[in-house]
Amino acid sequence: MSEEQAIGIMGGTFDPIHYGHLMLADCALDQFKLEQVIFVPSANPPHKFNKKITPVEMRYEMTLLATMDNPYFTVSKVEMKRPGSSYTIDTVKYFRERYPEYQIYFITGADTILEIDTWKSPNELMQIVYFIAAVRPGYSFERLEKEFYQKYRDRIFFLEMPEIGISSTDIRNRIKAGKTIKYQVHPAVEAYIKKYQLYLKE
């Protein structure tokens, strides 16, 4: 790990953003001494093109609400301004140009990092940024170590954080089933979901 100034990019669909995302970003900020974490809601997530997702403007607004009380968190519209699939390689090139002096870390959960070879230009991506990978229930460090290619080892750092069994899928299912989502999402996000009656139907 470098001693240089560093920022984190937290990419996600955030449909909706939950405390798993926020804890991941905060633990990365702390462990890697990041100056800030920039949340980047994915306009057209490449691996979710066949799924019905909430309009990105609403996912962006929920991300703003969830992060507004943390001065080290910001939210970027960069992927919302780009037409077509929201590829991470394009996003990190944008931030590389904007922050030439900074080390850039792309923050992910274990499920995401294990799919990296299916992303656009993974080798180039690995040269531009470092990755931070956190455990997630079902994805232990042992599994990450075992399934990881030797070639990426020095580009990926593992993050220590409590395993959080929260997912956006589960939250959407809970809402459909009329169950509480309190303490799983920021109260302002919970209010937004209620106000716009999100996730009640398929």
Ligand SMILES: Nc1ncnc2c1ncn2[C@@H]1O[C@H](COP(=O)(O)OP(=O)(O)OP(=O)(O)O)[C@@H](O)[C@H]1O
């Ligand atoms: N509970 C969690 N613990 C650790 N990482 C997480 C957690 N939830 C999401 N992440 C990570 O945050 C990033 C963005 O995730 P995403 O917005 O797809 O949320 P999700 O909960 O995985 O959504 P879905 O259930 O709809 O697939 C991904 O890298 C994912 O691995």
Ligand SMILES: O=C(O)c1ccc[n+]([C@@H]2O[C@H](COP(=O)([O-])O)[C@@H](O)[C@H]2O)c1
């Ligand atoms: O660039 C790619 O090919 C690519 C493929 C799958 C996922 N990603 C990024 O990984 C992040 C997490 O994705 P998701 O679908 O789990 O929300 C998000 O920033 C996506 O844009 C990127």
